[in-house]
Amino acid sequence: MSYLLIALIGILAGGVVNLLADDLPKRRPLQFPPRYPDGTPRPPLAWLGSTAYLFGKRTSPSGAKLNWRYPATELLTAALMVLALQTISDDPLMNTPQFIFWMIYMAIFALITVIDLEHRLILFVVIIPSYAVALIDALVTDYGADLGQALLGALVGFGVFFALYLGGYLFTYVISKVNGHAINEVAFGYGDVMLITLSGLILGWRALIVTMFITVFLGAFGAIVYLIVRRLAGRHYKVFTPLPYGQYIVIATILMMFYSPEITRLLFNTGAR
Numbered sequence: 319m320s321y322l323l324i325a326l327i328g329i330l331a332g333g334v335v336n337l338l339a340d341d342l343p344k345r346r347p348l349q350f351p352p353r354y355p356d357g358t359p360r361p362p363l364a365w366l367g368s369t370a371y372l373f374g375k376r377t378s379p380s381g382a383k384l385n386w387r388y389p390a391t392e393l394l395t396a397a398l399m400v401l402a403l404q405t406i407s408d409d410p411l412m413n414t415p416q417f418i419f420w421m422i423y424m425a426i427f428a429l430i431t432v433i434d435l436e437h438r439l440i441l442f443v444v445i446i447p448s449y450a451v452a453l454i455d456a457l458v459t460d461y462g463a464d465l466g467q468a469l470l471g472a473l474v475g476f477g478v479f480f481a482l483y484l485g486g487y488l489f490t491y492v493i494s495k496v497n498g499h500a501i502n503e504v505a506f507g508y509g510d511v512m513l514i515t516l517s518g519l520i521l522g523w524r525a526l527i528v529t530m531f532i533t534v535f536l537g538a539f540g541a542i543v544y545l546i547v548r549r550l551a552g553r554h555y556k557v558f559t560p561l562p563y564g565q566y567i568v569i570a571t572i573l574m575m576f577y578s579p580e581i582t583r584l585l586f587n588t589g590a591r
Contacts, residue, residue, distance in 0.1 A: 324403045324421075328396025331425045333366045336391050339432040343439055354378035368392050391432055398424035398572070405576045416461040420575065422451055423520065427568045430513065434564035440509025445516060452519035462575075463522025471518030471526045478530060479511040510563050517571040525574045528581060532570035537563055 341348050351359045356378055364375035367388020376384040402420040426448050434440055456468035463471060514533075518526045574581060
């Protein structure tokens, strides 16, 4: 299968991701054609962020501009799909149906990441249909987790992160009482619980355990980088400022989807999937 074809499919899928990321968090019907930030319909050459930037159509007649998120999301989605193609090219056990599911997952993960970074939300309207996709994947393909492993993975992921969610909620409740003012943010949102449950359905319980360790490491590393960047910019971190966590779950899940044997071998000196 052509890398160029998959890249083009990824860019188109990224355009759909942008459309959904604009409208779903605002709980409004999908608007087509896509709109500029001021609500003006975009001309066909600006339906994609990439073409809007390429052909000088990123600005509406009133001066509202599409930001860098639009082409970046399309390029990210395309890059993930090309990476998926590269992975199947190196794995003789991979088949076309599984690759199609992987492409769908890449678009889903791009959508989840964009919305979480912009709004600190992981939406049920995205997660619940994704569960259905993962369950169908487990039923009809034989490359990754079978149905039993997928369901157990979902249970493990939900259980561990729900416990962390409750612990974070209890911690903020106690701190609120001690400090005498309300703290409305928790370390793990319930959306993160639902997202790791999706990871469990996709990966199965064995790979999910490694995924959770990678997620925690990435989250800690990301927080350190965030603090350093703010310090270098002369800005201070405000205690209990919430940081999006969904992207770390997404990265860890993709790593285990694509490189599970290599990561498992590195961590446990074994090639078992």
